[in-house]
Amino acid sequence: MVMVAGSPGSPDILRRRRIEIAERAIPGSKQPFHHAKELGIGKAQAYLDECSEASDALARSALEKAIGEMREFKIASCSILMSSGRPAVNLEAILASHAAIHSAEGDFFREAVAHAAKSCKLRCEKLKEKELLAIAKAAFRMADLEERLNAMGKSIGPPWTQDEKYAALAGWLALQA
Numbered sequence: 006m007v008m009v010a011g012s013p014g015s016p017d018i019l020r021r022r023r024i025e026i027a028e029r030a031i032p033g034s035k036q037p038f039h040h041a042k043e044l045g046i047g048k049a050q051a052y053l054d055e056c057s058e059a060s061d062a063l064a065r066s067a068l069e070k071a072i073g074e075m076r077e078f079k080i081a082s083c084s085i086l087m088s089s090g091r092p093a094v095n096l097e098a099i100l101a102s103h104a105a106i107h108s109a110e111g112d113f114f115r116e117a118v119a120h121a122a123k124s125c126k127l128r129c130e131k132l133k134e135k136e137l138l139a140i141a142k143a144a145f146r147m148a149d150l151e152e153r154l155n156a157m158g159k160s161i162g163p164p165w166t167q168d169e170k171y172a173a174l175a176g177w178l179a180l181q182a
Contacts, residue, residue, distance in 0.1 A: 006071060007169055009176030010078050013145065016177045018161050019075060021169055024067035026117050028059035037113060038099060038106040046097055053096075053113075060114065064121035072125060082182065083122035084175035085115050086134040128182070132175055141174050144181060 008019040033040025037056040041049035072080045090108040093099040099109045115131075122129040132140065142150055154174055158165030 006067070007172035007176055008071065008075060008080075009173055009180065011180065013177065013180045016157065016173075016180060018157050018173055019078070020071070021161055021172075022071070024064070024071075026060045026063045026067065026114055028056065028063060031056055031059055034059065036110055038109045041096075042100045042106065046100065049096060049100060057113070057117070060117040061120045064117040065124050068118075068121040068125050068127075080125075080127065082128040082130060082179045083118065083125075084130045084132060084172075084179050085118055085122075086137065086171055086175055087115060087131050088112070089133050089135045130175070130179060130182075132178070134171060137171055137174055141178055144178060 006024050007021045009016050010019050011017040027034040027037075033043075033052075034056050037053055041052050044052055068083070088108060088111050090111075092112060093102070093105045093109065099105045119129050119131070138151075147153065154170050154177075155165070157173055158170065
């Protein structure tokens, strides 16, 4: 999670943190579709529902905590970077393909964050990660966009990972809305 404030012309990174949205008390919850495959199709959906409920609660708690810590700012939106993969049509198809399992797990956790944003009454913007730089370049029309994005991380110190840069860029775009 990267929190961005300011204006489109002068964004600031307020905070970054990793949030845990897999319930450690539930076996296999960090990779729920991998674990569901081992359970078999008969038990998989109930297990995934349990993980979803727990992940939704953890995401909501993490978002509420972050909003509470930033009371001096009006938190208005949440941006989520989406994959470009196509979702499988049903659980059986997901569990039959290792690639689909990985894709479904990413979507599973992104949806937990989206549910949390909705419960916190935040606008939720979903952006395809593959398209993010092109969208930002078109929106900001800055020749040095990537250099500015790299420099933004200096205020919070290393590491400044690709995930954090893209989360910050999505937040920066949200400042335009």
